Amino acid sequence: MNPGVPVAYLQLRKQPRRLFIALAGIAMSSLGILCQMGFEDSLFRSATRLFEELSADIVLISPQYQFMVLPAQFSDRRLYQALAIPGVESIASVRLGIAPLKNPVTHINRNVYVVGASHGGNVFANADWERKLRSLREPDELLFDARSRPEFGPIAELFRSGSVPTEIGNQRVRIVDMFEMGASFSADGTVLATDEGFARLFPQRRAGLVDIGLLHLRPNVNVPEMLAGLRRALPNDVLVMTHQELNDREQKYWRGTTPAGFIFKTVLFISLVVGCVSVYQILSSDIAENLRQYATLKAIGYPDRYFLKLTFEKAWLLTSLAYPVGFLMSMGVYFAATHLTLVPLVMTSLRIVSVYAILLAAAFIAGVLAMNRLRNTDLSELF
Amino acid sequence: MNAAVDMTPEFPPVLSARRLSFSYAHTPVLRNLSLDVVPGEIVLVTGASGAGKTTLLTLCGALRSIQEGELEVLGRNLKELAPREQREVRGSIGFIFQSHHLLDALTAGQNVVMSMAGRVPLAEASRRAEAALEMLGLSHRIDALPEDMSGGEQQRVAVARALVREPRLILADEPTASLDDISANIVKEAIREAARRLSCAVLLVTHDARLFDLADRRLRLANGAL
Numbered sequence: 101m102n103p104g105v106p107v108a109y110l111q112l113r114k115q116p117r118r119l120f121i122a123l124a125g126i127a128m129s130s131l132g133i134l135c136q137m138g139f140e141d142s143l144f145r146s147a148t149r150l151f152e153e154l155s156a157d158i159v160l161i162s163p164q165y166q167f168m169v170l171p172a173q174f175s176d177r178r179l180y181q182a183l184a185i186p187g188v189e190s191i192a193s194v195r196l197g198i199a200p201l202k203n204p205v206t207h208i209n210r211n212v213y214v215v216g217a218s219h220g221g222n223v224f225a226n227a228d229w230e231r232k233l234r235s236l237r238e239p240d241e242l243l244f245d246a247r248s249r250p251e252f253g254p255i256a257e258l259f260r261s262g263s264v265p266t267e268i269g270n271q272r273v274r275i276v277d278m279f280e281m282g283a284s285f286s287a288d289g290t291v292l293a294t295d296e297g298f299a300r301l302f303p304q305r306r307a308g309l310v311d312i313g314l315l316h317l318r319p320n321v322n323v324p325e326m327l328a329g330l331r332r333a334l335p336n337d338v339l340v341m342t343h344q345e346l347n348d349r350e351q352k353y354w355r356g357t358t359p360a361g362f363i364f365k366t367v368l369f370i371s372l373v374v375g376c377v378s379v380y381q382i383l384s385s386d387i388a389e390n391l392r393q394y395a396t397l398k399a400i401g402y403p404d405r406y407f408l409k410l411t412f413e414k415a416w417l418l419t420s421l422a423y424p425v426g427f428l429m430s431m432g433v434y435f436a437a438t439h440l441t442l443v444p445l446v447m448t449s450l451r452i453v454s455v456y457a458i459l460l461a462a463a464f465i466a467g468v469l470a471m472n473r474l475r476n477t478d479l480s481e482l483f
Numbered sequence: 484m485n486a487a488v489d490m491t492p493e494f495p496p497v498l499s500a501r502r503l504s505f506s507y508a509h510t511p512v513l514r515n516l517s518l519d520v521v522p523g524e525i526v527l528v529t530g531a532s533g534a535g536k537t538t539l540l541t542l543c544g545a546l547r548s549i550q551e552g553e554l555e556v557l558g559r560n561l562k563e564l565a566p567r568e569q570r571e572v573r574g575s576i577g578f579i580f581q582s583h584h585l586l587d588a589l590t591a592g593q594n595v596v597m598s599m600a601g602r603v604p605l606a607e608a609s610r611r612a613e614a615a616l617e618m619l620g621l622s623h624r625i626d627a628l629p630e631d632m633s634g635g636e637q638q639r640v641a642v643a644r645a646l647v648r649e650p651r652l653i654l655a656d657e658p659t660a661s662l663d664d665i666s667a668n669i670v671k672e673a674i675r676e677a678a679r680r681l682s683c684a685v686l687l688v689t690h691d692a693r694l695f696d697l698a699d700r701r702l703r704l705a706n707g708a709l
Contacts, residue, residue, distance in 0.1 A: 105593045107586070114588035396584040399546060400598055400648070401574030403567075480541040 108413035111386060118382055123422040125378025126459065130426025132371030133455050135433050138445040140364040146284030146443050147354050148347045150215065153281070154194070155225040157323060158330065159346045160313030160338045167353040169213075169286045171196045173309035178338045182313070185333055187321040193218040193310035195298045199269040201289070203253035210251050212268065213287035216298025222316060229292065232277045239296040240271070246278040248289025249442055268301050283442045285360075312346075313338070375459050379415055380466035386414070387474050395477045404475055411471055415463035423456050494522045495558065497652050497684035498543055503552035504707075505538055512538050514707035515552070522651070525678050525685040525697055530704035536688040537656060539704065543686060544576055544654050545569040557651055574602070577650030577683070581657040583641035585629045591616060591640045592625040598644045615647035616640070618676070620669050635666035642670050646677045653677065653685040659694060667693050 112119050150168065160179065164172030179191040195216035200209035217223040217233050224230045232243050244264075246256045255275055258264045264275040268291070281290055299307060317326060323342065330340045341349070355361035387394065387407075394407055434445040496519040505513040512535040520526050530536050541547040542554060545561050554561045557575055564572065585594045595612035596605070603611065616625050619639040629637050642658060653674065659667035671694055678685050687694065695701060702709045 105589060105597055107589065107597070110588040110593075111586070390586060392582070392584045393586045396578070396580065397597065399544065399573055399578055400576070400645075401570050402600070403570060406600075480547040 108410055108417055111390070112382075112414055112417060115382075115386075118385065119418075122378045122382040122418055123425070125381075126375050126418055126422035126463070127426040127429065129371045129375030129378065130423050130455060130459060131429045131433070132374065133368060133458065134427065134430035134447075134451065136364055136367040136371060137451055137455065138430065138434055138447065139437075140360075141448075141451075142437075142443050142445045143285050143360055143364075144351045144354055145446075146282065147286065148350045149281055149284060150290065151343075151347050151350060153224050153226045153229060154312070154314060154343065154346075155192070155222055155230075155316070156314035156343045157317040157321075158315040158327060159341055159343055160315070160334075161311070161341070161346065163337065163339055165311070165339070166357075167286075167350055168196060169198065171311040173305075173311055174313070174338050176308050176310045176313070178334055179310070179313045179315075181334060182315055182330055185326075185329060187318055187326050187329075188315050189318045190222060190316045192220065192223045192314040192316075193295070194223060194312040194314065195295060195302075195305070195309075196311040197298065197302050197305070198287075199301055201252055201291070202267040203251065204255065204258060204264055204266045205253045208251075210249075210288060212248070212252065213290045214268065214293060214298060214301055215290060216293050216295045218295050218310075223314065226279075229279050232279055233292055233294070235277065236294050236297065238274075239294065239300045240273050241276045241294075242268075242273050242297065243277050243279050243292040244275040245281045245283075245290040247280050247282040247442055249283050252289050271301055273297075273301075282444055285443065372458070372462050376462045376466045379418055379463040380470055382418065383411055383414055383467050383470035384473070387411075387470055391474060391477060394474050395479055395481075398474075398477070399479050404471075407474055408468070408471055411467035412464055415467045416460065419456070419460050419463045423459060427452065496521045496555075497557060498686060499553075499555040500539075500543070501553040503539075503542065503549070503554055505535070505542060505547075505550050511707055513542075516708055518702075518709060520652075520684040520686055522684055523678050523682040525674070525687065525699045527694065527698035527701045528686065528688045528704055528709070529690060529701065534704045535707055536704050540654050540656055540686065540688055543652075544578060545572050575651050577645035577648055577653040577677075579642055579645045579653065579655035579658040581660055583629070583634075583637040585637055585640055585644075587629050590626045590628055591621060591632065591636075591643075594629070594640055595644045595647050598648050602648065611647050612643070615643040618646075619643045619673055635662045638662055639666060639670060639673075642673055646673060649681050649683075650677075651681075651683050653683055653687075655685065655687045655689075657689050657691065658687070659689065659691045664693065667691065671697050 162172035162174040176193055179193060182188050183191050197214045198211050199214055201212035202209050221230055221234050244255050255264050256278060259275060259278055266273060266275065279292065283289060293301065327340055334340060431447060434447055438445050498520040500516055500518045503513055503516040504511065528536050542549060543556060545556065549562045556572055559572055561569065589597065592612050595615055596608045599608040599611065613625060616622055619642060621636060621639055624632060624636055638661065645653060659670050662670065674685060675697055677683055
């Protein structure tokens, strides 16, 4: 039933103050959800940024491994055992540690994440990192993440004049090149070293122990079969998984084990409730004020579904008017947060569309709830 | 008696109540009431407050469930109808309530057009709305919002809304109660014209003596019976 009159629009426009409050509520809800999703995505992205750059078909880790800041070592003999299995073309290893890096200007120490890549390369899929890593000649030479937090000092600026001497854990080092990765919620900055360089920075670590083993398979090798074969062949002091499974495991740790996942979900829920309440408030007020008018229309033959459609139209109008405002505000927050934290927040098309859809669904639910009163109206009360 | 009524015996009644009874809790309001209203006939019902006039209207309008007796409206036995079918019957009834119940965000014209949704193409609905408002002396108020209109004008828009749908039955409850003489006369003539032109039956509940000469039959409801 289409009356040919834009009833939803006219009724919303009739109460400008109430409309403004509802739009503000939905805009704030959009802002909350978009920011929450941005922060969450940024956290999980940054948590696996390093791992995503690793070059591996299959990885080995210790069963004691928790996450990148709390890794656990296993013997590199497992890598050599794996190499003996037909189908494994080459191996590489990664060592992970945290040590204080001295700011070359202020001489204040701040913990930096140290990644030691095995000699021989083929550790990173990122060609630029790999090329620069192979250019390291001496154990005291390091690559520094140019997008690390500024508290480490103006290393990128100093580097323009040549290598930057400083100290890591009281060991003299020289930053001889830069790479770009970005800070994360668990690491303010990162340096890449060769395994010799890593051993020099962490002399207490036993030689022969690695944190992540990287296996490169020959072309056309069936990965699931190889995974099963490696699991049978290797002792249970290592876990065998695909590269993607390692990334998923790292994200799962952040989502499930740390409070971050719960906090993000809570903020998402609260933001959604704010949106729902904003829409419900205006729609239910509208129905309460026009109850007799709507009941009159019902009496002359308008079905309930017309009023449901009318309510949905209002919910759609409210969401569509408020969402762009929330979106623009969230872009401002993304921009500011990226520049303040150096942890990149990226807005994706999928997120823009999905948050709009979530809000629309929430608005429709609010509309259905608001409709209950009209549905239960006793038409005989009209006379 | 007007000319329309002289013709009516040839036509089946639009509204036919037989032994209709209705109680609120254990208080009977209508008792074995029987009534026929034929096309073009204007039946005016009077009675004391609480006599059951409004209950009779709500039963005839399929707005309330029938407890006892039979009630046929537009040839359909209301007792046997599903809610969707009752809604179809209501679609052919013009309701005029004591209060106008206009949507305040819509203009007079839009309110009238709204009543024809799904029944008449939009262009035709607009044309009819203009004609109906003109008949009720409101052609100059077609773009006015209810808040900018007097109570009498609002009620006349509500009457236009009921008549423009060309109903086969009009149920009206004190349609002129709050109107001045001029507005009341306009409404009275509009109802008379609708009954004559559309041959629609009218069941009108009122205390307003200004409407008494409109009636083909005047009935008094007392003790639940006519």
